[in-house]
Amino acid sequence: MRLTFYGGSQEVGRACMLLEEGKRNLMLDCGIKLGEKTEYPLMDDDELRRVRNVTISHAHLDHSGYLPHLYAKGAKPNIFLTKPTRDLMGVLLSDYYRIHHGEAGRRKLFSMKDVDGVLKDAKITEYKTQVNTDFKIMFHTSGHIMGSAITQIDEGNRRILFSGDICARKGRVLDPCEKNLSADTLIVESTYGGVDDIIPSYKESYQKMVAIITKTINAGGHVIIPSFAVGRAQEVLLALDDYMRSGAIPATKIYVDGMIVKAMKIYRHNAYYANDDIKRRILMSEDDPFKSPNFYRPKSKTKEDVLEEPCIIVTTSGMLTGGPVGHYLEKLGNDPKNTIIFVGYQADGTPGSKVVRGEKKIMIRDRMIELKLKVESIKLSGHADYNELIQFVHSVKGLKRVFIMHGEKMDMKEELEKKYEVIVPRVLETYSV
Ligand SMILES: [Zn+2]
Numbered sequence: 001m002r003l004t005f006y007g008g009s010q011e012v013g014r015a016c017m018l019l020e021e022g023k024r025n026l027m028l029d030c031g032i033k034l035g036e037k038t039e040y041p042l043m044d045d046d047e048l049r050r051v052r053n054v055t056i057s058h059a060h061l062d063h064s065g066y067l068p069h070l071y072a073k074g075a076k077p078n079i080f081l082t083k084p085t086r087d088l089m090g091v092l093l094s095d096y097y098r099i100h101h102g103e104a105g106r107r108k109l110f111s112m113k114d115v116d117g118v119l120k121d122a123k124i125t126e127y128k129t130q131v132n133t134d135f136k137i138m139f140h141t142s143g144h145i146m147g148s149a150i151t152q153i154d155e156g157n158r159r160i161l162f163s164g165d166i167c168a169r170k171g172r173v174l175d176p177c178e179k180n181l182s183a184d185t186l187i188v189e190s191t192y193g194g195v196d197d198i199i200p201s202y203k204e205s206y207q208k209m210v211a212i213i214t215k216t217i218n219a220g221g222h223v224i225i226p227s228f229a230v231g232r233a234q235e236v237l238l239a240l241d242d243y244m245r246s247g248a249i250p251a252t253k254i255y256v257d258g259m260i261v262k263a264m265k266i267y268r269h270n271a272y273y274a275n276d277d278i279k280r281r282i283l284m285s286e287d288d289p290f291k292s293p294n295f296y297r298p299k300s301k302t303k304e305d306v307l308e309e310p311c312i313i314v315t316t317s318g319m320l321t322g323g324p325v326g327h328y329l330e331k332l333g334n335d336p337k338n339t340i341i342f343v344g345y346q347a348d349g350t351p352g353s354k355v356v357r358g359e360k361k362i363m364i365r366d367r368m369i370e371l372k373l374k375v376e377s378i379k380l381s382g383h384a385d386y387n388e389l390i391q392f393v394h395s396v397k398g399l400k401r402v403f404i405m406h407g408e409k410m411d412m413k414e415e416l417e418k419k420y421e422v423i424v425p426r427v428l429e430t431y432s433v
């Protein structure tokens with residue numbers, strides 16, 4: 001078989017690989033890289049139209065965002081994914097469509113019809129169920145967001161695993177990624193592939209968050225938590241709800257805004273894919289954590305009610321690149337009583353990364369905002385940290401060869417080379433596997 005990397009090599013974004021054997025083929029993920037300028041997988045149109053099958057590891061756009069482009073170019077592959085991935089992709093691809101078409105002067109590369117086509121044709125695949133296409137494929141849980149999967153590909157006596165994005169810890173909503181799988185070849189993410197990328201335990205991080213929130217609320221301030229809509233937001237909201245119920249943080253309203261609201265509904269409707277605790281609460285009791293009485297929505301477009309009294313606001317976007325967070329920073333950013341708490345990865349060059357580095361003036365939606373509020377960061381990642389990545393790789397039985405992608409720091413290479421052949425592929429490189 002031949003494996004070509006069309007994106008996601010030594011970068012976080014536009015994950016896209018193609019596995020081929022003669023005319024048979026399978027694309028592993030089909031992502032874009034959002035930034036000042038959107039970047040796409042470097043596959044030419046003729047090649048795209050030859051793609052027969054695609055697996056999508058999870059709904060995040062860096063793994064799924066290129067699908068409507070594929071449709072627009074006339075490709076019509078079989079798309080295999082889990083049900084939550086399909087449902088969450090509906091929200092994320094629609095939002096991508098809105099952004100893509102909102103940009104003045106840009107050539108429109110796909111339509112809503114293409115988004116609908118992708119969602120309609122997608123073939124829902126359960127975990128642990130083998131599907132026979134050009135290759136045999138199977139999904140395992142990856143713990144990153146609801147529906148996220150490790151993809152297993154079987155061909156004769158060969159087995160390839162693609163980790164997708166993995167989280168090795170049990171979260172509020174999901175079980176950790178599956179371990180001890182077997183394969184001869186592994187393609188593994190490396191978001192936290194730097195030897196210093198060690199993430200404290202959830203407990204430690206949440207204790208810090210509880211202390212910051214309590215201090216801010218008691219001093220009469222607002223807490224703003226910018227978050228990615230899918231994954232971190234649900235984890236953080238359920239934790240806040242728990243801490244408020246137990247009295248660890250003062251009773252106050254938790255406002256939920258932006259696309260998080262839609263994502264919460266999808267999480268709720270897919271409770272079957274959550275961990276046992278959440279499943280039980282939703283399916284067997286009236287205690288629905290996604291509809292907690294502590295959660296509120298802003299009453300109007302101008303969101304005056306949110307500004308009135310001390311409260312917690314969980315809103316998109318996670319890196320301050322859009323979403324309602326800009327509005328809240330305009331209104332609340334210049335008051336030192338207030339606090340912003342970052343809970344996720346901040347890519348270089350984003351307004352979020354600038355604020356974390358200490359910049360006091362940032363541009364949001366073409367407006368310069370002066371920030372006087374306190375800035376805090378809490379490590380609550382949905383990705384395995386350096387040690388967990390190494391442990392995950394070592395847990396794979398029969399492993400000989402490792403490809404490292406979806407990351408910028410490659411310290412893992414040296415450590416893994418003690419035991420395996422390790423490759424850090426570049427974009428457009430092809431390997432025989
Ligand atoms: Zn992801």
Ligand SMILES: [Zn+2]
Nearest residue numbers: 060062063165
């Ligand atoms: Zn990713």
